[in-house]
Amino acid sequence: MDWGKGILLTIIAFVGFIMTLVVISVRQDDIHLVTENYYEKEIKYQDQIDRESASANLDREVLQFDAQSKSILLDLPVGAKGSLQLFRPSDARLDREFELEITDLGTTSVSLGQLKSGYWKVQLTWTEDGVEFYQEKKINL
Template identity: 50%
Template structure:
């Protein structure tokens, strides 16, 4: 084999390898964006900043997690309403949203035993006296 044939073989193998890699990448269906409505979420970001600011101004933390019992406690006053978002960064199919409505002082826990083990972000959005709040906690089950 001479130099010209060797160079052509190298180029053909390189093109075949690149075509195979592109085909494999295009066939993957388990890629998930952080959110389905990315641009709409970006527009509402200022509201989110205000909610975070309100939470930082308050003296108490709304979320506390007991890793041993896998129980999440919501330290919210009676009458607070909102949403608890259990967010799994590695797989959006595991995400869960739970409506929160604190009617009694003693009913404020969420059992997380049924969730898959791994890294989770718990996002709590609530309204209290007409004012919006947001708090996020990173947990490892």
């Protein structure tokens, strides 16, 4: 075999390898974005910063995780309304959202026993006395 045939076979093998990678990446359907409306949320990000700074000024820890009972404990006052989002970065199909309306005094508990074990982001957004708040906690189940 001479040099010309060797170079030609190398180029053909390289093109075949690249085409294989292209086909694999095109067929991959398990790609999850962080959020569906990414650009809209990015424009409203200053509101998010204001919510986070308001919750940092609170004198209590609103969002707590109890690893023993696999539950989220919420210290919210009566009349507070909001949403609790459970965000799974590795698989958006496992994401959950709960609407909250606090009607009882004391700590509210949200059980996480039915969720798949692994890394989760818990995002709590709520309104208390007309002021919006936001807290986030990263947990491992």
